[in-house]
């Protein structure tokens with residue numbers, strides 16, 4: 001087994017969380033750049049099951065890094081419908097698109113190229129098998145050899161090895177998600193706005209009709225593209241906040257929703273993947289290792305995790321650069337600093353909302369919530385769910401991560 005040269009920082013996993021950590025470190029601590037290594041088990045562009053909906057907060061974080069996601073293929077979504085059984089409220093952003101939908105293979109490949117352009121090395125095709133913590137280092141065992149570092153970042157996603165190694169007994173809060181890619185609606189959704197078909201193609205639909213049947217989540221229907229051809233991405237998400245109750249199958253309600261709109265689940269390939277969601281009880285670090293992205297937890301309401309992973313990357317980088325300045329790698333204050341940040345505040349709010357929203361299992365309650373409280377949901381989502389990116393610490397945070 002090969003013994004690799006020691007590094008200062010090993011980033012385990014090259015998804016949005018790991019790549020954002022790398023990019024933020026390159027800006028915060030350029031002296032560390034040659035001593036950072038990202039280990040990624042796949043080769044870019046690699047598949048990642050994800051609907052690819054980017055909220056404006058993701059774009060804000062990328063812009064602060066000097067990056068414009070408009071460089072890659074995308075579909076701009078003008079409005080999001082939040083419905084119960086086909087009827088509810090519409091959310092828009094005043095000065096732009098509501099969502100930008102990207103393909104994850106393309107997005108992650110683009111972001112990885114930016115990391116390499118910043119001078120940070122990515123080793124692709126290296127699968128982490130385990131970690132050993134020592135007083136003075138972390139030893140990372142991979143299928144391709146052993147790596148040693150002063151600090152490691154666990155950014156290896158919902159099923160990550162890092163979290164399982166460093167926090168073997170931590171509770172698992174995991175949602176289920178199924179996703180399919182289908183041709184555009186054969187018949188446009190009839191009762192949508194009076195606008196043209198092109199406009200309807202730029203709407204993302206979320207429908208919570210499945211909550212009364214015990215699924216603590218929703219179905220989605222997003223516009224997307226594949227090799228420049230318009231497509232729709234459909235899926236279903238069950239947050240599992242009602243853990244302990246029997247978990248109903250997901251395929252049948254997704255099939256129901258797709259049929260209602262003229263699409264057929266039997267014609268397409270169904271894929272599933274778990275999403276680990278944020279809970280205030282989740283631990284986020286041990287001495288010499290910090291976690292970021294799904295390894296800590298995504299948004300519990302929607303399973304939205306790309307902007308969240310980019311945000312964790314900013315915070316993890318701030319914490320690590322401060323730890324090198326002071327020569328203390330305990331990371332004992334990481335969790336409280338995450339919780340006090342704008343990212344932590346939105347995650348706490350979303351966790352609380354998910355606990356309440358998905359316990360309202362009566363049809364009349366969901367109907368009333370989505371159809372009659374539009375003004376309230378619209379206003380509160382702008383404060384509690386959206387617009388946190390602007391309130392994140394700037395790239396050169398005064399004292400973020402200091403003791």
Ligand SMILES: Cc1cc2nc3c(=O)[nH]c(=O)nc-3n(C[C@H](O)[C@H](O)[C@H](O)COP(=O)(O)OP(=O)(O)OC[C@H]3O[C@@H](n4cnc5c(N)ncnc54)[C@H](O)[C@@H]3O)c2cc1C
Pocket residue numbers: 012013014015016017018039040041042048049050051052053054055126127128129155156157158160161177178179235272273274275292293294295298303304305306307309
């Ligand atoms: C069906 C579905 C739909 C979704 N839709 C959306 C959406 O529309 N919008 C949104 O914001 N979020 C969405 N999400 C959530 C989003 O995909 C995740 O929150 C996001 O990918 C988290 O980023 P991450 O970097 O933490 O983890 P990941 O993106 O999972 O990246 C982890 C990386 O680590 C690598 N890795 C894993 N194990 C190892 C190992 N042992 N050794 C080395 N490398 C390893 C992986 O190859 C991967 O590159 C969706 C998720 C699912 C499942």
